[in-house]
Amino acid sequence: MKFSFPMAALVAVFLGGCDTTAVDPAQPLQEPENPEISLPLSAPPGSPPGTCWERDTTPAVIETVTETVLVQPAEILADGTVVSNAVYRTETRRAIVVARRDIWFETPCSDVMTVEFISTLQRALKARRLFHGPISGVMDARTLRAVRRYQAPLDLDSAILSLEAAQKLGLVAVNLPPNQ
Numbered sequence: 001m002k003f004s005f006p007m008a009a010l011v012a013v014f015l016g017g018c019d020t021t022a023v024d025p026a027q028p029l030q031e032p033e034n035p036e037i038s039l040p041l042s043a044p045p046g047s048p049p050g051t052c053w054e055r056d057t058t059p060a061v062i063e064t065v066t067e068t069v070l071v072q073p074a075e076i077l078a079d080g081t082v083v084s085n086a087v088y089r090t091e092t093r094r095a096i097v098v099a100r101r102d103i104w105f106e107t108p109c110s111d112v113m114t115v116e117f118i119s120t121l122q123r124a125l126k127a128r129r130l131f132h133g134p135i136s137g138v139m140d141a142r143t144l145r146a147v148r149r150y151q152a153p154l155d156l157d158s159a160i161l162s163l164e165a166a167q168k169l170g171l172v173a174v175n176l177p178p179n180q
Helices: 006-014 115-127 143-154 165-166
Strands: 054-057 062-071 081-082 087-098 101-107
Touching: 101 165, 115 143, 143 165
Parallel strands: none
Antiparallel strands: 054 101, 062 087
């Protein structure tokens, strides 16, 4: 089989990235050689072991700002006669009012998010008139919207259920500090 030059170059690029060395399963995996490349975090640094976390990104708030700028002032004589009117220019620009940011928050772990738990979550949100749909035990779009509506006044505008919200809804036990 004969390849054209572009096709041969493409095949060489793909094959060049292949690593044909055998991996010994008894050897521990080594850290990547390039320390700048890292896996995404599953929890914020310093979080207690055994806890589950999510990261949500709040979008930046961008507004269009229109301003009237004086280009040339009016020319007025001493007796009040207007020789020339002022000249203005309208400038429109987009400005970031609130910067985008990542928010970490603790969540119920995935083993807790059962059909029964989600059904109870839907009932709790329905009792607060935030969920409008059938109790299905499925984290569907209606449930996600209701979670966001519940958490927004708690200063978390996210559809991902936080541990704090689950505790306030009475779905998860609250860990109290030990008596001293």
